[in-house]
Amino acid sequence: VSQSAFARSQDSLQRYALALEATNDGLWNCDIESDVVVCTPRYWEMLGRQPQADISVDEWRSWVHPDDRARLAAVMAEHFETNRPYDLELRILTGTGAYRWYRARGRTIRGDQGRIVGHAGTLADVHAAREASDALMRSEARFRDIAETLSDWIWEIDVNLAFTYCTGGLLGVLGFAPDELIGRSLLDLVMPDEAASALGLADHVRRTHEAFSGIEIPCAHKQGRRVLLQVSGRPLYTAAGQYCGFRGVASDVTQRRALEEQLRQTQKMDALGTLAGGIAHDFNNILAALLGYVELASWDVAAGSRPAGHLQEALAAGERARDLVAQILAFSRRDSTEATSVDLALVVREVLKLLRASLPSTIEIVQRAAADLPAITGNATQIHQVVMNLCVNAEYAMRGQPSGRLEIDLALVTGAGTDVGSSEHGRFVRLQVRDTGTGLAPETAGRLFEPFFTTKPVGEGTGMGLSVVHGIVLAHGGVVRARQADGGGALFEVLLPVAAPAVPVATEELPSVKRAATILVVDDEPQLAMMVGHVLGRLGYEPTMCTSSLDALDRFTRAPGAFDLVVTDQTMPGLTGDRLAAELHRVRPELPIVLCTGFSHQLSQERAKELQLAALLYKPYDMGELARAIREALTPDLKVRGSIPTP
Amino acid sequence: MAPILVIDDDRQARGVVRSALERAGYEVREACDGSEGARLARTERPALVITDILMPNKEGLEVIRELQEGHRSLPIIAMSGGSQWMPPDALLRLATYFGAQRTLLKPFSLADLLDAVRSVLGPDGPTLEA
Numbered sequence: 001v002s003q004s005a006f007a008r009s010q011d012s013l014q015r016y017a018l019a020l021e022a023t024n025d026g027l028w029n030c031d032i033e034s035d036v037v038v039c040t041p042r043y044w045e046m047l048g049r050q051p052q053a054d055i056s057v058d059e060w061r062s063w064v065h066p067d068d069r070a071r072l073a074a075v076m077a078e079h080f081e082t083n084r085p086y087d088l089e090l091r092i093l094t095g096t097g098a099y100r101w102y103r104a105r106g107r108t109i110r111g112d113q114g115r116i117v118g119h120a121g122t123l124a125d126v127h128a129a130r131e132a133s134d135a136l137m138r139s140e141a142r143f144r145d146i147a148e149t150l151s152d153w154i155w156e157i158d159v160n161l162a163f164t165y166c167t168g169g170l171l172g173v174l175g176f177a178p179d180e181l182i183g184r185s186l187l188d189l190v191m192p193d194e195a196a197s198a199l200g201l202a203d204h205v206r207r208t209h210e211a212f213s214g215i216e217i218p219c220a221h222k223q224g225r226r227v228l229l230q231v232s233g234r235p236l237y238t239a240a241g242q243y244c245g246f247r248g249v250a251s252d253v254t255q256r257r258a259l260e261e262q263l264r265q266t267q268k269m270d271a272l273g274t275l276a277g278g279i280a281h282d283f284n285n286i287l288a289a290l291l292g293y294v295e296l297a298s299w300d301v302a303a304g305s306r307p308a309g310h311l312q313e314a315l316a317a318g319e320r321a322r323d324l325v326a327q328i329l330a331f332s333r334r335d336s337t338e339a340t341s342v343d344l345a346l347v348v349r350e351v352l353k354l355l356r357a358s359l360p361s362t363i364e365i366v367q368r369a370a371a372d373l374p375a376i377t378g379n380a381t382q383i384h385q386v387v388m389n390l391c392v393n394a395e396y397a398m399r400g401q402p403s404g405r406l407e408i409d410l411a412l413v414t415g416a417g418t419d420v421g422s423s424e425h426g427r428f429v430r431l432q433v434r435d436t437g438t439g440l441a442p443e444t445a446g447r448l449f450e451p452f453f454t455t456k457p458v459g460e461g462t463g464m465g466l467s468v469v470h471g472i473v474l475a476h477g478g479v480v481r482a483r484q485a486d487g488g489g490a491l492f493e494v495l496l497p498v499a500a501p502a503v504p505v506a507t508e509e510l511p512s513v514k515r516a517a518t519i520l521v522v523d524d525e526p527q528l529a530m531m532v533g534h535v536l537g538r539l540g541y542e543p544t545m546c547t548s549s550l551d552a553l554d555r556f557t558r559a560p561g562a563f564d565l566v567v568t569d570q571t572m573p574g575l576t577g578d579r580l581a582a583e584l585h586r587v588r589p590e591l592p593i594v595l596c597t598g599f600s601h602q603l604s605q606e607r608a609k610e611l612q613l614a615a616l617l618y619k620p621y622d623m624g625e626l627a628r629a630i631r632e633a634l635t636p637d638l639k640v641r642g643s644i645p646t647p
Numbered sequence: 648m649a650p651i652l653v654i655d656d657d658r659q660a661r662g663v664v665r666s667a668l669e670r671a672g673y674e675v676r677e678a679c680d681g682s683e684g685a686r687l688a689r690t691e692r693p694a695l696v697i698t699d700i701l702m703p704n705k706e707g708l709e710v711i712r713e714l715q716e717g718h719r720s721l722p723i724i725a726m727s728g729g730s731q732w733m734p735p736d737a738l739l740r741l742a743t744y745f746g747a748q749r750t751l752l753k754p755f756s757l758a759d760l761l762d763a764v765r766s767v768l769g770p771d772g773p774t775l776e777a
Binding site: 280282283284285286287288289290291292293295296299318322550551553554557558574575 | 728744
């Protein structure tokens with residue numbers, strides 16, 4: 001019975017083979033009882049093997065790639081159980097010794113009473129398609145990995161602006177898991193009161209279907225805070241060319257924009273400071289004449305007369321103008337900080353002692369200071385002014401309230417928690433002044449530190465107090481900022497870098513010293529002064545930078561023993577370098593002075609000798625030259641022994 | 648009495664000092680920069696020099712230095728409103744270091760000016776009331 005069934009199936013095979021010639025598939029037929037597989041010529045051709053009349057099932061199975069055998073067995077087992085045709089891809093060893101991918105489809109052939117007598121099927125060469133699909137899968141995995149590890153966030157939206165796909169970067173950017181966003185509208189993410197840019201984008205997307213790039217949209221983080229997203233996208237089309245949405249990338253540019261704004265603000269303040277400093281002294285001269293003539297006139301009018309009263313008012317106004325100029329000068333006086341070690345806790349105590357007498361008793365003062373706060377380097381008078389101005393400002397904000405609280409906190413913070421550009425060693429003393437007043441309106445917060453910006457009524461404030469704070473803090477390498485305090489009121493925060501311990505750094509390239517000698521660096525170019533100071537600091541010296549020769553002379557004459565050496569530029573307003581050198585030598589004839597000059601014809605070696613300079617350097621000089629000149633000047637016997645290491 | 652020499656490049660500032668001093672009974676000479684001031688100091692033999700610090704041609708500090716070297720007992724009052732590079736108090740400190748007896752921070756009151764002049768020349772000079 002079985003024979004005839006198999007023979008019948010063999011007949012069928014031949015008939016089907018003819019029919020299937022067109023499909024390019026190979027056919028096979030397997031007899032269970034005889035364990036013989038019969039295949040069509042096309043089958044053998046595909047495997048690159050010589051046709052065999054019949055092969056055993058085991059032999060055939062041995063051609064299957066070892067990694068695919070278990071899968072094959074599982075598929076067959078399932079097939080025998082369910083009797084559903086099977087269809088799988090597997091690798092088979094070809095006549096060339098290489099494996100290729102084939103698609104095998106088949107089913108069992110049943111005889112009388114449904115008994116399985118064999119099975120038959122087709123084989124198709126799918127190697128090229130399979131390789132292509134593997135490559136595609138690898139490529140997909142690669143892009144998925146990239147998309148998911150990006151800190152930026154990749155998204156897709158449909159024609160209704162609803163999200164259809166989001167990468168994990170979303171969690172970092174906006175705090176949502178991708179699943180939370182799928183199906184929600186793009187507009188759900190937008191900061192409610194800043195929807196204009198998003199609505200514009202939505203309109204563009206709906207109407208034009210054109211790619212866009214670099215659009216900035218203020219969005220709301222899951223926790224409510226504002227995140228500025230920069231978004232780019234391009235339209236998506238179905239295979240049929242139908243528009244079906246957009247795909248793009250969004251980056252969080254909140255921090256970048258904030259830093260840019262900070263930089264712009266700093267530049268603006270710098271410009272204003274320079275401008276204010278420039279006009280302030282002219283203004284003093286004008287006021288001198290104005291006030292002088294008013295006073296002269298008052299001598300000639302009868303005391304108690306009406307003109308005398310008017311002149312008195314004019315004098316009072318002039319005095320207010322004079323105070324204002326003094327404040328402008330304080331704001332612009334960035335370079336004349338005389339740095340000493342300042343204990344901020346002590347300054348705060350002093351200010352509060354002064355303030356307590358003048359503050360109404362309805363204002364409670366709370367002072368907290370971390371134990372063992374390190375000192376900062378700065379000008380004690382100016383730091384005093386910073387604390388004073390902030391406290392007075394806080395008091396003003398609480399005026400007219402039945403009660404209030406002024407809180408002053410001092411703490412040590414590290415650079416990581418401050419988002420301030422790093423200080424050398426990353427540690428800051430943080431001063432916080434918090435009031436329970438009216439708080440900060442968002443529109444004024446950005447302008448608080450501008451000179452002449454004030455929210456006080458005319459006559460109650462000049463608008464200089466906070467800009468003076470800003471100027472001083474900046475000159476100390478610190479940061480000042482303001483924000484709405486939790487629970488209302490304003491919070492002002494000042495970060496001042498902790499004084500760096502002098503650590504001598506020896507480098508192989510530059511001669512260095514063991515002892516920390518103090519050096520006064522004088523150059524009217526602040527950048528140059530800073531650069532030289534920085535290099536000298538690296539070499540283990542203690543530099544003091546001065547951007548005015550007159551200021552340098554002033555410092556020196558007040559403490560002639562404070563400096564071991566002076567490095568000065570030649571061309572400077574006020575007092576040129578050679579004249580400064582002559583003045584310094586009047587006070588201390590043995591003081592070593594290194595003069596740097598840009599134009600060789602300005603100062604001859606003869607004049608240098610006459611001035612008894614330790615060294616005359618011509619610009620541009622390299623820092624090795626400067627270091628050697630300083631080292632020789634400080635240890636003159638080195639020169640005689642000739643043991644200076646060459647840079 | 649020998650005159651008081653006022654050196655300032657600002658005409659109005661010079662004028663107001665002159666007027667106040669004359670009103671108080673002093674005789675006054677004016678110079679509009681450091682060079683002229685130094686020259687007049689030699690030829691006019693003033694009892695006192697009142698000089699600004701930052702001026703064209705020759706600066707006040709140089710004038711003070713020069714006058715000190717030529718005529719050590721000549722009293723000098725320095726006045727300044729500061730400069731773009733330096734606050735006035737620091738400039739005035741320098742002036743003292745160079746040899747000025749008294750300093751005046753611009754803008755100053757004329758009463759302060761006359762106080763300073765009297766403190767240098769002595770109380771026996773002319774007075775407003777005289």
